[in-house]
Amino acid sequence: MKTTENFEYSDYINSIHRFGRVGLTIALLMLLAVPFVFSMLTGAEIQWNGFIKASIAVLIIYIPSCVVEYLIYVPLLGPGASYLAFITGNITNLKLPCAFNARDIAHAEVGTKENEIISTLSVATSSLVTMVVIFIGVLLLIPLTPILSNPVLKPAFDNVIPALFGALGYQYFKKSLKLTAIPLLFMTLLCVVIPSLVNSTSFMIIACGAIAIAAGFIFYRKGWIK
Amino acid sequence: MSYLEIANSFPLYLVVGIVLFFIAGLCLLFIVKSYKAGLAIGMDKKVLRKAITSSASFTVLPSVSILLGVIALSGSLGVPVSWLRLSVIGNLQYEATVAEMAAESMGKALDSSILNLDNLVTILAVMTFGIIWGCILCILTLRKYSSKLSIERNKKGSGNGGGFANIAMTAMMIGLCSAFVGSYISMAIRATAFIPFLTALIAAVFMAIFEKLAKVLHSEILDSFSLALSMLFGMAGSVLLNMGGVV
Numbered sequence: 001m002k003t004t005e006n007f008e009y010s011d012y013i014n015s016i017h018r019f020g021r022v023g024l025t026i027a028l029l030m031l032l033a034v035p036f037v038f039s040m041l042t043g044a045e046i047q048w049n050g051f052i053k054a055s056i057a058v059l060i061i062y063i064p065s066c067v068v069e070y071l072i073y074v075p076l077l078g079p080g081a082s083y084l085a086f087i088t089g090n091i092t093n094l095k096l097p098c099a100f101n102a103r104d105i106a107h108a109e110v111g112t113k114e115n116e117i118i119s120t121l122s123v124a125t126s127s128l129v130t131m132v133v134i135f136i137g138v139l140l141l142i143p144l145t146p147i148l149s150n151p152v153l154k155p156a157f158d159n160v161i162p163a164l165f166g167a168l169g170y171q172y173f174k175k176s177l178k179l180t181a182i183p184l185l186f187m188t189l190l191c192v193v194i195p196s197l198v199n200s201t202s203f204m205i206i207a208c209g210a211i212a213i214a215a216g217f218i219f220y221r222k223g224w225i226k
Numbered sequence: 227m228s229y230l231e232i233a234n235s236f237p238l239y240l241v242v243g244i245v246l247f248f249i250a251g252l253c254l255l256f257i258v259k260s261y262k263a264g265l266a267i268g269m270d271k272k273v274l275r276k277a278i279t280s281s282a283s284f285t286v287l288p289s290v291s292i293l294l295g296v297i298a299l300s301g302s303l304g305v306p307v308s309w310l311r312l313s314v315i316g317n318l319q320y321e322a323t324v325a326e327m328a329a330e331s332m333g334k335a336l337d338s339s340i341l342n343l344d345n346l347v348t349i350l351a352v353m354t355f356g357i358i359w360g361c362i363l364c365i366l367t368l369r370k371y372s373s374k375l376s377i378e379r380n381k382k383g384s385g386n387g388g389g390f391a392n393i394a395m396t397a398m399m400i401g402l403c404s405a406f407v408g409s410y411i412s413m414a415i416r417a418t419a420f421i422p423f424l425t426a427l428i429a430a431v432f433m434a435i436f437e438k439l440a441k442v443l444h445s446e447i448l449d450s451f452s453l454a455l456s457m458l459f460g461m462a463g464s465v466l467l468n469m470g471g472v473v
Contacts, residue, residue, distance in 0.1 A: 007266035015259065017369045023252040024365050027314075028358055030245045034310065035351040041237045044343035047332055051348050051355075054331035058324050058356035066359040076398060079372040080256055086360040087249060089315040090292065092402070098284050100399055101453055102277040110391040111376070113267050120260040121274060122281040124253040129282045131250050133289035134296055134313050138305060141297070148294055155468040156461040159425040160291035162410055163460030166426025167433040167453050169403035175396055183401045187408025192416060198409045205405040212401030216393045225393060 009113055013079065016120070020083030027087050068206055076100075080120030088127035092205060093161055097168050098126045104171065176225050182215045183208040230338050233304025233346055242310040249314050272446075280450040287457050292318060299325065302336040307350050316357045328352035421467050429460030 039045060073091055074082045077099055085095040102122035108115040137144055148157065173180040187208050191197050197204060219225045227235075257278070264274045295318035299308035303325065311321045328349040329336050341349075410423035436452035439445070 007263075009263070009267060012259065012263040012266075016256070019252070019255060019259070020368070021365050023255075024361050027245070027249050027252065028361050028365075030248060031310075031315070031354050032358070034241060034245060035347045035354065037241050038238060038307075038350065039347045041241070042232050042235075042343045042347070044347045046351050047344050047348045050328065050332035050345075051351055054324075054328040054348075054352045055355055057327055057331070058352060062320070062324075062356050063359055066357075067363070070360050070363045072398075074368065074371055075375050076395060079368055080260055082368060082372075083364055084253055084256055086364045087314060088253070089357075090288070090317045093317060094285065094288050096402070097399075098281050100395075101284055102281050105280050105449065106273045106277050110395045114264070114269055117260045117264040117267070117269065117274075118277045120256055121264070121277045124256040124260070125278045125281040126285040127253045128250060128257075129285040130289040130292060131246055131253075131313050133286060134293050134309060135246075137290075137293035137296065138309050141300075141305060144293075145297055148290070148297060152465065152469070155421060155464040157291050157294050159422060159461055159464040160288055160457070161406065162422040162425040163429040163457040163464070164288060165403050165406035166429030166460055167456035168399075169407045169426065170430035170433040171437075171453075172396065172399045172403050176400070179397060180400050180404065183404035184408050184411075187404050188411045188415070191409050191412030195412070195416060195418070198413060201405050201409055204409070205402050208405040208408070209398045209401035212397040212404065213394050216397035217390065220390050220393050 013116075016080045016083070020079065024083055024087050065203065072206065072209065077123065078116040078119045080116060081123040084120070084123045084127055088123075088130070090130065093164070094130070095123050095126055097164065098122050101168070101171075176216075176219075179212060179216055179219060179225065183212045186211055229342060229346075230304060232343060233307065233338075234300075238304070238306035239309075242306045245310065246313050276446065276450055280453070283451050283454040287454060287461070295321070298322075299336075302338045302341060303346060303349065307346065311350070311353055315361065316353070320357060321353060324353050324356050325349050418473075420472050421464050424467055424472065425460045425464040428463035429456045432456040432459040 035046060069091065070086070073085065073096065076096065077085055081095070081099055085091045085099075088095070099119045099122045103115060103118050106114065106118045108118045147153070173184075187204060190204075216225065261274055265271065292312050296305070296308045296312045299312070299321065303311075311325075312318060326336055329341065329345065331352075332345055332348060334340055334345055407423075407426055410419075410426050413419040414423040433452060433456040436448060436455055440448040440452055
C-alpha cells in the first residue's frame with residue numbers, strides 16, 4: 001500500500017477530535033441560543049414552569065437512552081463519524097445503516113484506519129444530503145406539500161423504514177442465518193405477546209443487538225461462525 | 227400578525243439558516259479531512275468516491291421522509307422551528323413526542339389555533355435541551371473513550387480488523403434489522419398490518435436481484451445504488467398494496 005510521506009494517522013485523529021469538540025461546542029451553543037434569539041425577535045418569553053416540568057419528563061426518558069446510544073454507537077462508528085452523527089441526529093434509522101452500507105461496499109474491516117475514514121465520509125455525506133433535501137423541500141414547500149401529502153403516495157412515505165430495513169436486512173441476514181434466527185424470533189414473539197412494543201423499536205434495538213452479540217460470541221467460541 | 231405568520235417570519239428563517247450553515251460547514255470539513263487522510267494512507271480514490279456516492283444515494287429517500295415530518299410539524303410550530311429540529315440532532319419520533327409533551331406541560335396541544343409564541347419558544351427550548359446529552363458526552367469523553375477502545379482492540383489483537391470484532395459488528399446490525407423486521411412480522415401475524423412486512427419483503431427481493439445483477443454485469447454504479455433502488459421499489463410496492471386494499 002502506497003502512503004503519502006510525512007502523513008501521521010495519529011495527527012489526523014487528533015485534528016478530528018479537536019475540530020469535533022470545538023465544532024460541537026459551538027453548534028450546541030448556537031442551538032441552545034436559538035429559543036432565546038427567537039424570543040428577542042418575536043417578543044415572546046420562555047415559560048419556565050412549563051419548561052422545567054416538560055424537561056424533567058423528557059430527561060427521565062431520554063438521558064438513559066442517550067448514554068446507552070453513545071456507549072454502543074461510538075465503537076461502531078469511530079470518532080469522526082460519531083461527532084457528526086450525534087450533532088446531526090437520525091442515527092439509528094439513517095446514519096448507522098448508511099455507514100455500514102458504505103463500509104461493506106468499500107470492504108473496510110472493523111477497527112482499521114480505512115473503516116474510520118469510510119464511516120466519517122459516509123456520515124458526513126449523509127448529514128449534508130439530509131440538510132440539502134430538507135432545505136430544497138423548505139424552499140419548495142408550497143408546491144411540494146400537495147404532492148408529498150397526496151393520499152396515494154402516503155403509504156410510500158409511511159413505509160420508508162420498512163423498505164430500508166428490508167433491503168438492509170437481506171444484506172445482513174444472509175451473512176449468518178443461524179445468528180439471525182435468534183434476535184428475529186425473540187423480537188417477533190415478544191411483539192406478538194406484547195403488541196405495544198412495536199412502538200418502542202428504538203428501545204428494543206438495544207435488547208436485540210445485545211442478544212445478537214451474545215449469540216455471536218457463543219457461535220464464535222464454538223467455531224460455528226468465522 | 228397571527229401566531230403562524232410570526233412563526234414563519236423571515237428573521238426566524240435567517241437564524242435557523244445560520245445555525246444549519248455552520249453544521250453543514252463542519253460536515254464539509256470532515257469530508258475534506260477524511261478524504262485527504264484516505265488518500266494519504268493509500269486508499270483508492272474510487273473507493274472513497276464510491277463511499278460518498280453510495281451514502282448520498284442511500285440518504286435521499288429517508289430524507290424525503292424526514293421532510294414530510296417538517297411539513298407535518300410546520301402546521302403547529304411553523305416552518306423555521308420544524309426545519310431546524312428535523313435537520314439536526316434527534317429524529318422525527320423524538321421531536322414529535324417531545325413537542326407534544328412540552329405543549330401538554332403548558333396545558334396546550336400541538337395545534338396552531340391554541341398555541342402562542344411563548345409556547346413556541348418554550349417547546350423549542352425543551353426539544354433542544356432534551357436531546358443535547360449525546361453531544362455533551364462526545365465533547366467531554368469521546369477522545370478518552372475512543373482511545374480506550376483502540377487500546378482494547380490492540381490488546382485483543384483485532385486492531386487489523388480480525389477476530390470477534392467483525393462478528394460483533396455484523397451481529398449488532400443483525401440485531402438492529404431484527405428489531406424492525408421482527409416488529410413487522412409480528413404485526414402481520416396478529417393481522418393488524420401487512421404492508422410494513424410486505425414492503426420490507428419486496429425491498430429485500432429487489433436487493434437480492436440488484437446484488438446479483440451488479441455481480442453479473444460487474445456494474446459498480448448498480449452496486450452503489452442497489453440499496454436506494456430497492457427501497458424505492460419497496461415503497462412503490464406499498465403504494466400498490468394500499469391501492470389493492472391491503473392494510
